[in-house]
Amino acid sequence: MNAYKVFTVNPGSTSTKIALFEGEKKLYSANVSHDAEVLAQYKSLGEQLTYRKETIENLLKENQVDLEGLDACVGRGGGLLAMDGGTYEIDELVLEHSIRAANGVIHPACLGPSIAHEFAETYGAKAYVVNPPDVDELQDLARLTGIKGVYRGVHLHALNLKETAIRHAETMGKKYEECNFVVCHIGGGISVSAHRKGKMVDGFDIVGGEGPMAPTRCGSIAVADLLKYCADKDIKTVKQLCTRNGGFVNHLGISDAIELTKRAENGDRYAEMLWNTMIYQIEKCIGSMATVLHGKVDGILLGGGMVYNEGLVAQIKDTCEWIAPVSAYPGEFEMEAMASGAARVLDGKETVKKYTGVCNFQGFDFEK
Missing domain, CATH: 3.30.420.40 (ATPase, nucleotide binding domain)
Incomplete structure (x- = not known):
């Protein structure tokens, strides 16, 4: 080049x-x-x-x-x-x-x-x-919902997700278009996506409230529970839970993962539960994206700022490496x-x- x-x-x-x-x-x-x-x-x-x-x-x-x-x-x-x-x-x-x-x-x-x-x-x-x-490359099966006229779309960290996949494919001596990956961006927002032969065929709408809990995002919640929560609140306030005031912020008033893990290490059980719950939800989402790829996964790739945390990477490896090798790319490549x-x-x-x-x-x- x-x-x-x-x-x-x-x-x-x-x-x-x-x-x-x-x-x-x-x-x-x-x-x-x-x-x-x-x-x-x-x-x-x-x-x-x-x-x-x-x-x-x-x-x-x-x-x-x-x-x-x-x-x-x-x-x-x-x-x-x-x-x-x-x-x-x-x-x-x-x-x-x-x-x-x-x-x-x-x-x-x-x-x-x-x-x-x-x-x-x-x-x-x-x-x-x-x-x-x-960027929205969802396959047809990922579109339909149980409500007529309401379709799934995605808002993800597409730039970093695709770059991470492109770089990893090169380390394998292959092109991105030849591989299947589950790719995650784990930072202030968390994206988990399935990539099949150069297309991001499924993922979670993190702006809309799907996917795992993140430092500032609530993640997926049962509709009935959310409606009950909404009863005495305005829509704008509730919508901010999807992108700004959910997750760690809603629970403990902080968005800094480093501060959260320090609290956990110092014996704060609430902080420890929040941290481990987030990782647990990421792992569940990785598993679901692996099924989208019919289990034919060439690698599980982790990018984003929180991937600098070796404990997080170790937990995901322990839970998910039976699916495919887990590779960490800390930080962003935007x-x-x-x-x-x-x-x-x-x-x-x-x-x-x-x-x-x-x-x-x-x-x-x-x-x-």
């Missing part, structure tokens, strides 16, 4: 992660801080664009980081409608859908395509998004994944895709 120069942008709530790559070498990376008080002055995400871009430019200038000769800029692709995985060119439709959060999920990642597009315009580079958050996706397209190893602006699942013909 050629040593393409790629600039990656991943906006967060009060900061934006940036990185500059030349081939696989990371030349520069930073977490660009944005003044929370300044951000609060803007009424919409779109209004933050100029301020965020100027903050990034100022930091690059201060650190004498030269973007001349860029081949591509890649932005985190929030706000887009469900699509197959891959690398997509940033065009007018991507810009329009992302900035207005066409999928209804308003998150700073929606600014990723616009920031990347502006840098690409300045330096004459290509502009892409790679495996956006709304910036590397974005750069790699662009490089694969530039190198001709992958075909760039065009965003249609239409959800890739429109219901079943037999229901119409």
